[in-house]
Structures are given as C-alpha cells and as structure tokens.
Amino acid sequence: MDENATGEQAAVQPEPPSPQPPSPQPPSRKRRSLRIAALLLAVLLLPLLTAETALRLNYTGDPAPGTRTRHRDALWLGHAWVDGRKSDRDVEALADRLRGTGIRDLYVHSGPLEHDGTLPASAYRKARWLTAAVHRELPGVRVQAWLGDKLASEGPDGLRLGRPATRAAILDSTRSVLAAGFQGAHFDLEPLHSGDRDYLGLLDDLRALTHARGAVLSVAAHQIDPLPAFHSFWSATTGHPKWWSQAYFGQVARRVDQIAVMSYDTMQPLQSLYGGYVAQQTSLALEVTPDGTDLLMGLPFYHENRFGHWAHAETVPAAVRGVRLGLSRTDADRRTFGVALYVDFAATEDDWAAYRKDWVRTP
Numbered sequence: 001m002d003e004n005a006t007g008e009q010a011a012v013q014p015e016p017p018s019p020q021p022p023s024p025q026p027p028s029r030k031r032r033s034l035r036i037a038a039l040l041l042a043v044l045l046l047p048l049l050t051a052e053t054a055l056r057l058n059y060t061g062d063p064a065p066g067t068r069t070r071h072r073d074a075l076w077l078g079h080a081w082v083d084g085r086k087s088d089r090d091v092e093a094l095a096d097r098l099r100g101t102g103i104r105d106l107y108v109h110s111g112p113l114e115h116d117g118t119l120p121a122s123a124y125r126k127a128r129w130l131t132a133a134v135h136r137e138l139p140g141v142r143v144q145a146w147l148g149d150k151l152a153s154e155g156p157d158g159l160r161l162g163r164p165a166t167r168a169a170i171l172d173s174t175r176s177v178l179a180a181g182f183q184g185a186h187f188d189l190e191p192l193h194s195g196d197r198d199y200l201g202l203l204d205d206l207r208a209l210t211h212a213r214g215a216v217l218s219v220a221a222h223q224i225d226p227l228p229a230f231h232s233f234w235s236a237t238t239g240h241p242k243w244w245s246q247a248y249f250g251q252v253a254r255r256v257d258q259i260a261v262m263s264y265d266t267m268q269p270l271q272s273l274y275g276g277y278v279a280q281q282t283s284l285a286l287e288v289t290p291d292g293t294d295l296l297m298g299l300p301f302y303h304e305n306r307f308g309h310w311a312h313a314e315t316v317p318a319a320v321r322g323v324r325l326g327l328s329r330t331d332a333d334r335r336t337f338g339v340a341l342y343v344d345f346a347a348t349e350d351d352w353a354a355y356r357k358d359w360v361r362t363p
Contacts, residue, residue: 056276
C-alpha cells in the first residue's frame with residue numbers, strides 16, 4: 001500500500017550532530033599559582049644545590065703530609081673548674097688526658113659578664129688554685145679566663161658595647177681575672193654583627209691592657225660569609241646575620257693574639273658537606289689572619305641535635321679532615337695554626353680518640 005494514499009508521511013529524522021572536541025580551557029588560577037611557586041622554589045634551590053655541591057667537592061682529595069698539630073691547640077673548659085666543683089684529682093685526670101696532645105691553651109669559663117660589663121669575683125673564686133694546679137701538672141700550658149655575655153644586638157636585653165661605661169667595666173673585669181692568676185683573657189660575645197666598630201675599639205684597649213701585663217688576648221669568632229655578603233642576605237631574611245664578612249674577620253684577627261673560629265652549628269646535614277664547609281672556612285680565615293696571630297678552627301666535642309646542628313654530621317673526624325684540606329690548599333706550612341675543642345664536659349672517648357688519631361699523631 002502507498003503511504004501517500006493514506007495521507008500519512010513518515011517523518012524524516014535528522015542525523016544527530018557529530019561530537020565536537022571541547023574547546024581548550026585556560027589553566028585555572030590554582031594551577032598558575034602552583035607553577036609560579038614551583039618556579040620560585042627552583043630559583044631558590046638552585047643556588048643552594050650549587051653551593052652544597054661545591055662543599056661536597058671541597059671535601060675531596062688528600063690532605064698534604066704534615067698537616068697535623070703545631071702544638072698550638074686549645075680546649076674550652078666549663079665553669080666547674082673555677083667554682084669549687086673540681087679537685088686536685090680532677091686536674092690530674094685532665095693532665096693525663098692532655099699529655100701528648102697539641103693543647104697549649106685552656107679557655108676556662110669564668111663569667112658570664114654582667115650586662116654592664118662587671119664581673120663578681122665569686123664567679124671565678126677558685127682561679128688561683130686552678131692555675132697553680134695546671135702549671136704543676138702541665139708546665140707550659142696556659143690558662144685563660146673565658147669571658148662572655150649575650151649582646152643586645154638583636155633584642156632589648158644584653159650587654160651594650162656602644163656604652164663607654166660598659167667597655168670600661170670590661171677592662172676592669174679583665175684586670176681582675178689577670179690579677180687572679182689567669183695568663184690571658186678569652187672573649188666570646190654573641191651575637192656580634194659584622195662591622196661592629198665598638199667591638200674593634202674594645203679589642204684595641206684590651207690588647208694594650210693584656211700586653212702590658214704579659215698576658216694573651218684571644219677571641220671566639222663567628223664564621224665567615226660562605227658566599228659574598230651572605231651575612232647581609234641572612235640578616236634581611238632572618239634578622240640574625242650570623243656570619244662575618246671576610247674583611248671584618250681580618251680586622252678582628254689583627255687585633256688579637258689568638259682567634260678561634262666557632263666552626264660548628266653550620267646547618268649542614270651530612271658529614272661530607274660539613275667537612276667541606278670547614279675546609280672552606282679554614283681557607284677563608286687563613287687568607288686574612290696575619291702570621292702573628294694564632295688561627296684556631298673549632299672542633300665539635302658535643303652531640304646535641306637542634307636547629308643548625310646535627311650530631312651525626314658535625315663530627316670530629318669530618319671537622320679535622322676539613323681543617324687539614326683547607327690548610328693544605330691555602331697555607332700548608334703555617335705554624336701559627338691549631339684547633340680548639342668545644343667543650344670538655346660534653347666530649348666522648350670517641351671525640352678524644354678522633355682528635356688524637358686524625359690531628360695529633362703523624363703517620
């Protein structure tokens with residue numbers, strides 16, 4: 001039968017349109033933010049990774065023969081040695097420990113200074129006993145008073161070197177400890193910002209005072225910029241400069257008889273990086289320390305774990321190897337050079353064994 005004859009026509013169904021690919025969508029704001037953050041992170045990490053790689057390379061190679069003790073080493077001692085807690089037997093044990101090493105100076109904690117620069121005699125009441133006992137057991141070893149205080153350089157509290165009365169009081173305190181039998185004064189003032197002119201002026205006055213009495217002036221020094229002007233960058237980002245410029249380190253070194261670099265608390269996570277850092281610090285310090293000043297590099301004889309210090313990384317073997325590498329590359333024959341051990345009451349037998357094996361003994 002004809003469909004038209006019935007007046008009914010089949011409806012023509014149009015074909016459905018073929019699917020179209022979705023139009024490209026612009027990246028979301030979140031995605032753009034992530035990309036920018038990743039780029040910024042890469043920009044920040046690249047210099048860090050480059051610097052850490054350089055430190056690792058700085059730890060390679062062999063130290064030069066003969067880069068061992070020059071018998072100008074030092075040891076920081078805690079306050080117990082002058083406040084009555086130690087006895088003759090303790091001095092005898094210390095002498096047994098130090099015989100045959102390169103230690104010539106003992107920095108004995110005799111403070112801290114008061115914030116006005118004064119120092120009560122009660123803080124070092126056993127000084128004369130200690131110096132006499134050490135000279136009896138260890139002839140030729142010098143005993144210095146280790147004096148320090150927190151500076152008001154990053155907060156409202158602390159010692160203010162900008163005050164003439166405070167500097168005058170520090171000089172009086174130094175006279176007192178020398179009169180008590182100490183053969184020198186060792187200063188550790190922190191945090192001391194690079195470029196501090198008041199500190200340099202104080203050192204000029206202290207040098208005149210100590211030399212007039214035949215005594216030694218020594219200081220504990222901040223680390224040197226691992227990158228040019230790094231202390232300025234760190235100050236701008238953290239408010240704590242930490243490092244000194246190499247030029248300022250040299251200005252300090254020219255004013256003292258001994259300068260001991262606190263080459264620990266370096267924030268390095270591996271022994272190889274820490275050792276490379278110490279090698280770099282040794283070279284930087286050697287370049288600006290005059291021959292007439294003893295340069296001592298600090299060794300970590302303690303085992304805390306906190307921000308800036310990992311005990312598994314900052315070890316005595318890594319530090320000594322770094323010291324020897326830096327000395328080898330910069331001034332292998334320098335005689336006015338040594339290491340300083342921090343600190344007696346936290347040291348382990350392994351620390352002492354590593355110091356003797358890696359630094360004191362000749363092959």
